[in-house]
Amino acid sequence: MAEQKQIRFGILGCATVARKLARAISLAPNATISAVGSRTAEKAAAFAAETECPATAKIYGSYDAVLDDPDVDAVYIPLPTSLHVRWAVLAAQKKKHILVEKPAALNVAELDQILAACESSGVQFMDGTVWxxxxxxxxxxxxxxxxxxxxxxxxxxxxxxxxxxxxxxxxxxxxxxxxxxxxxxxxxxxxxxxxxxxxxxxxxxxxxxxxxxxxxxxxxxxxxxxxxxxxxxxxxxxxxxxxxxxxxxxxxxxxxxxxxxxxxxxxxxxxxxxxxxxxxxxxxxxxxxxxxxxxxVLMVMEFCNLAGSGRAPEKKWAVISRKTxxxxxxxxxxxxxxxxxxxxxx
CATH class of the missing domain: 3.30.360.10 (Dihydrodipicolinate Reductase; domain 2)
Structure with missing residues (x-):
């Protein structure tokens, strides 16, 4: 059996909701946390320590630095919903796969901007509806x-x-x-x-x-x-x-x-x-x-399987998010x- 490709995550923001997903990324065999970004490096470092991120995870005092990191394949975005469109579009433009917390956007017009950026860059999109x-x-x-x-x-x-x-x-x-x-x-x-x-x-x-x-x-x-x-x-x-x-x-x-x-x-x-x-x-x-x-963990694994498949992105998740x-x-x-x-x- 071919070895699973490990997707390297960058986490944008240190909200409480991100702690559980950071643990899920750590438990998924095909994922790892490569970088954590916050508005200050001190806050990012505290989050990394409290969530037992790998010692190799890079600590950044900005979200842009995470997106510019070549060792980041995908980003998890637990930011307030009003910030989703800005950072998800930028991440997609940087060729990062997108796992974004729900609600995916404030309205469908904003979500369409995110999905268009993902489509243009050929990256996987999924929202964090875990169940x-x-x-x-x-x-x-x-x-x-x-x-x-x-x-x-x-x-x-x-x-x-x-x-x-x-x-x-x-x-x-x-x-x-x-x-x-x-x-x-x-x-x-x-x-x-x-x-x-x-x-x-x-x-x-x-x-x-x-x-x-x-x-x-x-x-x-x-x-x-x-x-x-x-x-x-x-x-x-x-x-x-x-x-x-x-x-x-x-x-x-x-x-x-x-x-x-x-x-x-x-x-x-x-x-x-x-x-x-x-x-x-x-x-x-x-x-x-x-x-x-x-x-x-199962959600992270499925997302990583899609992101690392080498095939065109699976559009099912984007369609479901848009209908919701x-x-x-x-x-x-x-x-x-x-x-x-x-x-x-x-």
Whole structure:
């Protein structure tokens, strides 16, 4: 068997979310951390030490220095969403593969700039929606695709919520309009919308209508909201996302013959035997799916396999990100246009 090519990562920024992904890169057999960049070298050095980066990892006091490093093949971008378009485009222009945190961008126009730069440079793009890489996700899709057990999909409901502390509601970057202006819609809502599209084989809905009276902070950033979606053949979906409700990450999918339910789709409560439940033939059945490695490691491995394949970039992940972003945009447009129904067009 040919030896796997090891992809050398540069990490742009030392946000808290980057710590978990740094560990995943370290655990992936086909990845290594080659460089860490922050606004100061001191902050980058502290991050490298705290996350046990390799001793060979270079420390930079700027993001540009990481992009200029010839020993960096790919970049992981955990920066605030408002900075994604600038640094992802620059990284692509420097021929670096792109793994960017979700939400991928503030809107589809910005995402299209990123994807165009990746296309022009021939580099791989993927957003950091980790749960799709767990083997449980493929097993759940097998059930949803089974006409005898599940039948035809009729409805999906998803919820992602978690209580944010009073301090974070004032100071977290996710509630700052100049940093992550999408708030809960971009963070928790990205998961909900992605899950609904996944259950529908990534077929976009015909239209989206936001639920009235979303909760917002003083700056107008969304703290909780919901929406409904409709497909031409009568399928419907709803979601709720929030920084103000108890922790929940649920998907429920209803078919003509069966039902799927998973209580922890974003991060499995028990990663070694991640369960999901089906209702079929009037019986509730629990299914456990083992994973040899954490799902974030599996994501990194898949990204590196694509980036190091020597073939043209896999466009599936860019298409999925763009469809998710389109629905996020439609919900946002509905909220800001008097909760009118917004048509979704790819």
């Amino acid at each position: 799709t890489h767990h083997p449980r996700t493929a097993k759940m899709k097998e059930f949803l695709s089974d006409p005898l057990r599940f039948g035809q999909l009729k409805s999906v409901h998803s919820i992602v919520s978690f209580l944010v502390s009073a301090d974070s509601l004032k100071n977290d970057i996710r509630v700052k309009p100049d940093l992550d202006g999408l708030g809960a819609l971009g963070d928790a809502g990205w998961y909900c919308i992605h899950a609904i599209l996944w259950a529908n084989d990534y077929e976009l809905p015909e239209s989206v209508t936001a639920v009235r009276e979303p909760e917002v902070n003083e700056a107008g950033v969304i703290l909780s909201c919901g929406a409904s979606m409709k497909w031409k053949d009568g399928r419907v979906a709803t979601f709720y996302c929030s920084f103000l409700a108890i922790f929940s990450t649920d998907i429920c999918a209803y078919g003509t013959k069966g039902k799927l339910r998973v209580h922890d789709f974003v991060i499995p409560f028990a990663p070694q035997s991640a369960p999901f439940y089906t209702f079929e033939s009037y019986r509730l059945i629990e299914h456990g799916v083992a994973a040899e490695l954490p799902q974030d 972003q389109l629905v996020v945009d439609a919900v946002n447009a509905s909220i800001h246009n008097g909760f009118e129904t917004i048509e979704v067009v790819y």
